[in-house]
Amino acid sequence: DTSVNKAHMEAAPRYYNDTLMYYSSLRTDKIEYYNIREEKQKPKTRKLYWAKKNFEDWVFYKPFEGPFNSDEHHIANGTFSIDSTKFYCTICKTNEDYKTVCQIYVSKKGENGQWSNPEKIEAGGVNIPGYNSTQPTVGTEPKKGYEVLYFASNREGGKGGYDIYYTIYDERKETYKKAKSVGSKINTPGDEITPYYDNNNKTLYFSSNAWPGLGGFDIFKTTGQVNRFLKPVNIGYPLNSSYDDVYYTISNSPEKGFLVSNRPGGVALKNETCCDDIYEFTMLEFIKIVVEGTVFESKDSSDIKLTSGFETAAKDSLAISSDTLARADTTNGAVREIRENDTPLKGTTVSLLLVDPETGENMFLTKTTTNDNGQYFFELQQGNNYKIRFQKEGYYDKELTVSTEDIMQSDTIHMNTLYLKGVPKTPIIIKNIYYPFDKA
DSSP states (O other): OTTTSOSSOEEEEEESSSSEEEEEEOOOSSOOOOOTTOTTOOOOOOEEEEEEEETTEEEEEEEOOSSOOOSSSEEEEEEEOTTSSEEEEEEEEEOTTSOEEEEEEEEEBOTTSOBOOOEEOOGGGSSOTTSOEEEEEEEEOTTTOOEEEEEEEOOTTSSSSSEEEEEEEETTTTEEOOOEEOOTTTOOSSOEEEEEEETTTTEEEEEESSSSOSSSSEEEEEEEETTEEOOOEEOOTTTSOSSOEEEEEEOSSTTEEEEEEOOTTSOOSSSTTSSOEEEEEEOTTOOOEEEEEEEEEEOSOTTOEEETTEEEOOSOEEEEESSOEEEEOOTTOEEOOOOTTOEEOTTOEEEEEEEOTTTOOEEEEEEEEOOTTSEEEEEEOTTOEEEEEEEOTTBOOEEEEEEOTTOOSOEEEEOOOEEEEBOOSSOOOOOOOOOOTTOO
């Protein structure tokens, strides 16, 4: 809709809900001329705006509320924290050398519901004088659930022009830790920009002009968090084109999303590929995979033998879905039919780990606890190998494996019931072992 897309560049669309989105724009259909050395002339600035859904179309709604938009500087790349108590954005100002420098600011929501004036993040080296820090997006880290702020920067010491960095917000100290690169699995000698982190699926989307693609900036995705990620994958045509495709983001329903592109067919100013516009997409063949199972307490030893204090069991039982067989490794565990008097293990910690196909390393993704019925549930992505780890105080740890590599349509994987064996409460007495003198 031309009430949203103007002749100049639109950027950073984000869903607020199913019927509201916000984005940044210059909102003009003409070339704006001004003398940068003439103080009385104030150039038009990019600001944040709302758009709303009108049946199937998005239409311009109103300027973004709060202490954000200004005639003195550009503002873009707005994003809310996971708990919606902070709002991050990029503010770009012209310095004394007439160079525009962009840095990341944060606004906090008060008890009265009002937003504070955005303040530049001073801690952690998020912003470095003379360099751009921009395009913030938010996730969480696996150990304490602290907020992770990912962003793009062209600072010295990176692999290329723009690299992607992260900083962790220490909630206890209320400060940002030292910003670090997400690593060489993502950053290249080229440019990596417009990161977007899907915290539900622990997936980082970004655009790059150096990873193999169709041309210009292509959109890539990788699963992981903080600085541990899988090798990025190009999300492919038609979301990617031979032009610049950036600012990928998804809605609460992952089959819908936005991207920004200068591909032909947009609202043009100088030529048909001069300026970026916002596009919405719907995936017609989105694959949704979930895994579910139940954990019970093992009350007998009919299916478990104790050998030197370690449990062993059938190692290659099968977890059966409606269309797919997923391998379940029940080392140190047991799987059998539910019995009438079996007790569900409420409060078991169930962790989901992603197996890196290149290194074989396990990357923690998320965790949950079993409910009153001993049940657990995770969403998975197609084409990966996972491990599910079970831990509860007073019981032996267990681990299952499940693969989605061969799943080609939406499916639910029903894992066979898992039984956890309690650690013996009576001490194990090891009798004295005698060795000949000077032979031990």
